[in-house]
């Protein structure tokens with residue numbers, strides 16, 4: 001029997017995280033490289049795309065972890081732990097993490113990808129309304145801004161496309177205004 005078949009059998013061909021029966025695939029938990037029924041989970045595309053960061057995390061989707069964190073399979077417990085860590089800023093995942101129990105070996109593996117550190121240290125850029133800003137987004141200036149070190153004023157209402165994020169500081173982004181790359185404070189922009 002292949003690993004995929006074993007996963008299908010143990011999960012009854014459902015996503016082991018959310019229970020969906022659609023678009024299932026085998027996921028080997030990093031940093032494991034070799035497929036192995038102990039290190040793999042069967043997940044749906046909705047879960048997988050978020051696990052791999054291809055789409056933004058939908059925290060409501062992950063309410064499913066409320067059930068799947070109690071799986072008897074360690075690989076599923078580890079993925080539940082990692083996703084809860086990633087979301088713990090939301091509050092409720094933290095409560096679930098407090099209830100969860102992983103043995104030492106599983107906990108070491110769960111921590112291996114640094115999901116718990118990312119959650120704590122991640123710098124998140126937000127606009128004036130608290131909307132998360134990502135590299136490549138477009139924003140509009142909500143007030144006139146004097147540009148440091150020049151006489152230029154970036155006017156309120158100016159659209160700034162394809163912003164860059166300052167990875168050390170959540171208050172700063174960069175963007176091009178009138179052909180000049182400038183630093184802009186996030187609280188003076190609105191995502192467009």
Ligand SMILES: [Zn+2]
Pocket residue numbers: 015016017018019020043044045046047048
């Ligand atoms: Zn799923």
